[in-house]
Amino acid sequence: MKIIVTLACCLALISFNTAMANTLRIAFDADPVSLDPHEQLSEDTLQFSHLAFDPLLRWKQNGQFEPRLATKWQRLDDRTIRFFLRRNVTFQTGHAFSAKDVVYTIERLKKSPDFRAMFDIIESVSLVDDFTVDVHTTYTNPLLLNIMAYVFPMDKVFYQNHDQIIKYGESFASRNVSGTGPFILVNRELGSRLELKRNPDYWDKNSLGNVDRIIFTPIRADSTRLAALLSGDVDFIFPVSPIDIERTKRVAGIQLVTLPSTRILLLHMNQARRKELRDRRVRKAINLAINQPLIVKKILKGYATPAGQLSPDSFLGHINDLEPEYNLAKALELMKQAGYEKGFRISMMAPNNRYMNDEKVAQAIAAMLGKIHIKVDLKTLPKAQYFQEFDQRSADIMMLGWQSDTVDSNNLFEFIIACSDAKTGLGAYNASEYCQPSINDDIRQANREMNPEKRRRFLQQIERTLHKDSAIVPLYWQDLIWAAKDNVNIQDIVNDQNYPYLGDLFIEQK
Numbered sequence: 001m002k003i004i005v006t007l008a009c010c011l012a013l014i015s016f017n018t019a020m021a022n023t024l025r026i027a028f029d030a031d032p033v034s035l036d037p038h039e040q041l042s043e044d045t046l047q048f049s050h051l052a053f054d055p056l057l058r059w060k061q062n063g064q065f066e067p068r069l070a071t072k073w074q075r076l077d078d079r080t081i082r083f084f085l086r087r088n089v090t091f092q093t094g095h096a097f098s099a100k101d102v103v104y105t106i107e108r109l110k111k112s113p114d115f116r117a118m119f120d121i122i123e124s125v126s127l128v129d130d131f132t133v134d135v136h137t138t139y140t141n142p143l144l145l146n147i148m149a150y151v152f153p154m155d156k157v158f159y160q161n162h163d164q165i166i167k168y169g170e171s172f173a174s175r176n177v178s179g180t181g182p183f184i185l186v187n188r189e190l191g192s193r194l195e196l197k198r199n200p201d202y203w204d205k206n207s208l209g210n211v212d213r214i215i216f217t218p219i220r221a222d223s224t225r226l227a228a229l230l231s232g233d234v235d236f237i238f239p240v241s242p243i244d245i246e247r248t249k250r251v252a253g254i255q256l257v258t259l260p261s262t263r264i265l266l267l268h269m270n271q272a273r274r275k276e277l278r279d280r281r282v283r284k285a286i287n288l289a290i291n292q293p294l295i296v297k298k299i300l301k302g303y304a305t306p307a308g309q310l311s312p313d314s315f316l317g318h319i320n321d322l323e324p325e326y327n328l329a330k331a332l333e334l335m336k337q338a339g340y341e342k343g344f345r346i347s348m349m350a351p352n353n354r355y356m357n358d359e360k361v362a363q364a365i366a367a368m369l370g371k372i373h374i375k376v377d378l379k380t381l382p383k384a385q386y387f388q389e390f391d392q393r394s395a396d397i398m399m400l401g402w403q404s405d406t407v408d409s410n411n412l413f414e415f416i417i418a419c420s421d422a423k424t425g426l427g428a429y430n431a432s433e434y435c436q437p438s439i440n441d442d443i444r445q446a447n448r449e450m451n452p453e454k455r456r457r458f459l460q461q462i463e464r465t466l467h468k469d470s471a472i473v474p475l476y477w478q479d480l481i482w483a484a485k486d487n488v489n490i491q492d493i494v495n496d497q498n499y500p501y502l503g504d505l506f507i508e509q510k
Contacts, residue, residue, distance in 0.1 A: 022507045023213040024488070025234040027225045029353045030383045031194055031218040035185070036173035037152050038165055040387070041114035041415075041428075043403065043498055046150075050499050051196060051214070052092075053152035053179030056083060056102070057145065059407075061495055065145060069097070069153055069180065078140045078450075079123075083148070085131040089203045091155040093178045099133045104156040106135070112165050116425030117414050118147055118405060121447065139448045142455065146406035153180065168388050182207070182503025183214060191384075193217055202503070209504040220353040220382065229254065229483055235507075236484040238498070239356050242301030248483055257482045258303065261496045262312040263403040264412065265304075265355060267365070267473035272433035274346065274396050281338040283470035288331035289372045290365055292324040296476050299360050303481060307474040309463045310412045316452065317409030317459030322467055324474070331372045343373025349395035351387075352380040356478055362399060390431060398431045401478065403497055409459040410446045417466065418443055434471045 032044040037053055039045065049055070056070040070083040089097040102125065109119045123138040137144060154163075155178035162172040177185045180203065183196035194216035217234065219225040222241035228234045230251060240248060240256065248256050269277045269286065276282050292306035308324040311317035335341055346369075350362035359380045366376035376397070381389065390398055404411040419435035420427035426440070439462050446458040466472065480498050484490045487508040493501045 021212045022210050023215065024211045024236060024502065024505065024507065026214060026216045027219045027228050027234040027237045028216065029218065029220055029222075029225065029239060031191065031216060033168065033384045033387075034174040035177050035188070036165065036171065037154070037179075038109055038112040038115055039167055039171075039174060041112075041118075041405065042387075046497075046499050049152045049179075050181070051183045051502060052177050052181045052185055053154070054181050056148050056151045056153070058149055058499075058501070059495060059497065063407075065149070069102075070148075073145070076134065079137045080134055081144055081148075082128065082132060082134050085133070086203060087131055089180050090201055091158065091178045091180055092184050092199065093155055093158050095155050095157045095178070097153065097180055098130045099127050100130075101153045101156045102133050102151065103127060104160065105151055105153045108154065108163060108165070109151065113167060113422070113425065114428060115150065117418075117428060118150065118411070118425070120424050120426075121147070140450055141447055142450050142452075143406045143408055143410070143447075146408065150405060155179070167391065168384075182209065191218060204503070207504050208506045209502070210507060211502060211505050214502065222357075226483070229485075232485075235488050236482070236490060238480075238482045240481040240483045241357060242299070242303045242481070245301065245303070245481065253486050255484055255486050255488075255490070257484075257491050257494055259480045259494065259496050260305070261403065261478060261480050261498065262314065262407070263401050263478045263480075263498075264307060264310050264312070265361070265399065265401045265475040265478055266307075266310070266416070267475065268398045268400060268431035269472065270393055270396050270398070270431060270433055273393065276338075276340060276344055276346075277396065279338045280470055281334040282340060285331040285334040285338070285372055286369065286374070287470050287473050288325060288327045288334070289374075290368050290473055290475070291326040292474075292476055293326070295361055295364055299357050299364060300476070300478075303356070303479040304476040305479075307476050309467065309474055310416070310472075311409040311459065311463055312477050315404070315407075315409040315459075316456045317413075317463050319460050319463050322463060328371060335372050341373070343375065345375040345377065346397060347377045347395040348379070348397040348399075349386065349389055350378070350380050350399035351383050354383040354386065355399075355401045356481070358399065361475070390429075393431050393433070400429060400431065402429070407497075409462070410443060413439065413443050413459075413462050417462070417471065432472055434469070436465060436469065436471070439465055 032048040037049045054069050057065045060066045072084050074082045106125045109115045123136045126134045158178040182202050184199050187195040196214045198212045229237045271278045296304045306324045309322040352359040366378045415429045418426040442458045442462050449455045489506045493505050
């Protein structure tokens with residue numbers, strides 16, 4: 001009898017533990033193209049990094065920094081910050097985390113084509129002891145902590161000697177993972193499934209997170225992704241199409257969370273490919289022909305802010321009087337002045353699963369340009385293929401979205417606007433092939449200036465130069481829209497940079 005009772009109690013305990021295990025099923029519009037945290041500076045790469053790795057520090061919802069693998073930091077002088085590292089942390093291989101891994105990671109970031117421009121400021125990293133590092137910059141920089149939020153320490157023992165960074169290629173780091181993060185990769189089927197399990201040795205025992213397993217399924221189509229949530233097949237989705245928002249709000253048991261973001265959508269006009277685009281009058285005409293407020297109202301249903309510049313109003317570079325200007329008559333007159341009254345044919349590429357309603361926005365832009373007799377050959381591609389074409393500058397006009405990595409105007413200018421320089425990484429995403437040396441000078445000055453008002457003048461000067469030159473076409477700052485079941489507390493872990501901290505996600509028991 002005692003044996004039977006004991007067995008029954010064990011079975012009950014097993015049943016209870018199974019019931020309490022929480023699996024989170026996610027459907028986003030695309031999955032990460034690589035497991036290498038340094039291969040591509042992109043939103044999905046950083047989302048994955050927050051799952052499998054851990055940063056030295058991270059942004060909180062209130063815009064302040066939160067210690068992670070660095071427990072605290074101290075500025076020693078104008079060019080040096082000391083970071084004190086967390087002890088008793090292990091990588092998923094079992095290797096102990098130490099200062100050597102931080103030094104290794106920063107040195108690797110300085111070699112990354114995508115991250116190089118951000119980390120070029122770091123002159124060296126020196127070991128003080130096993131859990132202390134000093135980061136030395138080549139000059140004073142007001143954004144060093146912002147930059148260090150992108151240091152996700154890698155397992156030096158695991159990666160060293162086969163850590164080549166190959167964009168869109170096969171490498172050891174693109175297929176294998178050893179981080180200190182809250183989850184461990186279990187299975188990956190590129191383009192169809194990503195499965196992770198809770199890291200039983202995760203250092204953060206104070207986290208309220210109770211997700212034991214994540215099953216991530218990329219679903220490109222907005223309607224299919226929403227249908228998966230409404231049917232109960234998934235628990236959490238991003239993004240929600242603006243046309244589905246009102247419908248989603250009316251569904252019992254589903255919550256909708258929206259946040260304005262500083263992600264700017266823009267068009268690059270390649271001056272190296274097309275002589276027409278070297279004429280400022282043509283670039284200005286293209287700007288004037290695109291009706292940003294109409295795109296936001298009709299296609300995005302108001303879930304974005306029309307832009308006349310790159311810097312949102314929370315950034316130092318923002319200029320209040322630079323608003324989007326739609327003037328079809330003036331655009332036609334400029335085309336005539338430039339000698340293109342009859343227009344010309346041009347190629348354009350855009351993604352179809354990267355930004356909110358990106359394909360529809362691209363189609364609307366093509367139609368608008370048709371009104372000034374520019375015939376657009378539009379091609380849209382899934383994100384993974386699109387950015388390979390973007391890197392090759394494969395079309396005359398290309399769409400890009402950019403979230404400032406440092407929450408500052410200068411990050412936009414360094415990557416999108418600066419004269420391209422493979423050695424420093426500047427202009428890595430400048431598909432306009434636009435080069436204005438005075439802008440590069442202002443970027444350098446702003447990176448060294450510690451006085452906020454003086455920095456503001458440099459950054460605003462860049463915005464005015466871009467506006468005068470019609471160098472790019474600012475479109476809008478895109479809102480972020482998530483939906484989830486009511487018992488999945490996503491409001492506590494999402495942020496305006498769209499790196500949900502899923503390690504801290506709490507799912508309430510129904």
